[in-house]
Amino acid sequence: MREKIDTRAIGLDVGLSFIKWLTGAENLHYGLWDGLEVTAGNLRSAQDAYTTKLFKMLPDGPLRILDIGGGAGETARKLLDLGHSVDIVVPSAFLAGRCRENAPAATVHECMFEDLQVDKKFDLCLFSESFQYIPVDIALQKAADHLDEGGEIIVSDCFRSKGFERQKVGSTVGGGHRIGTYRESLAALPLTTVSEEDITASVAPSVDLEQALFNVFGHAITRIDTELGQKKRKTRWFIKRALATVMSKRKRFRLHQRLMEKTRTADHFKANNVYLMIKLKPA
Structure with missing residues (x-):
């Protein structure tokens, strides 16, 4: 039987190699463009600004952090450098390998978050552009179950706004849960919102x-x-x-x-999507 070509792994490998060549880091997340000209030369600065803003949401440490969907391990590496301990959950064998190389002090769980089996409790469960890939109710409930007393959840990700529509095939950035679905799921769980910031306009130039x-x-x-x-x-x-x-x-x-064509634009993104930085804790 002929093996199927893993186009996703190839795409990730090529994408990460290109980004590392361009910026010096294996980050595929949005950048924060406030005060920056939107050029490839400023991508690293924009992504660093995003990470800095994200880290300002962290509770006082050192923390035991569960980095859910940790990408290539760049965020985990920075968290480790700040003195936190980090467990990474990532379903891709390729990305798990990159995490082990970029953040060797982290514990890597190569599985879907839905399938994670671990006895540890954490001070923080972090979804940095990974929340959209997991069913909302499962993501929130399972994260809450892994929190130690006083623990928090951070969700930083793109959602589909109320006005979301696909006006043209491929023209709308489709990633993310519908914001209404998220709010309904949150209301049904014993979680409360500590803070929520809309940074759509700042990330849209990406x-x-x-x-x-x-x-x-x-x-x-x-x-x-x-x-x-x-x-x-x-x-x-x-x-x-x-x-x-x-x-x-x-x-x-x-x-x-x-x-x-130029079907995907920042303006179209802002009209159809909303990017939120959210902090939650058990009620």
Whole structure:
């Protein structure tokens, strides 16, 4: 039986390698752009500003922290440097490996958060752009179950606002639970909101920067396609046939849209999404 190619792992590997080359760190999260020009050269500064703001929400330490969906371990490494102890939950074998290399002092649990089995209690459960990948009620209840007395939960993530709509295929950033679903689930649980801050406008320029990057790739592809059309028509025909064989018409349309158009913008993001930094604690 032929093994299936793990395109997700390939994408993560390439994405993290590119980000590390560009910024020196393996962060794939949004940046905080207040006072910064929206350029690739400022991405590291914007992401560092986001992390600084996130860490200001932490209770007094040192803390036992459960970093849920810890990415490549960059946040955990910084938390360890501040004197906290960190357990990371990450379902991807590739990302678990990056966590072990970037934050060797952390304990890495390679599993879905829903499947986590651990006897430890924590002072803080942290969802930094990982909350959207877990069913709301499970995420909140399981996090609460892992808190020690006096513990807190931090959720920093994107939600779909009340006005969310897909006006065009691929044009809206789809990640995140509906904000109404989150509020309904929260109301049904013995948790209370300590603080909630809307930082949508501050992170939204990240969408413009990402789209600009895709357009750079699109420009390169267009330039190559034009040259092939003029000088290597048979080669161009075979390439187009090959793409049609391995990709559906819908996928080709979405790829073309991401590479050639400017359908995802900061303004569109602000109209359809809301990015919140939330602190919760057991009632």
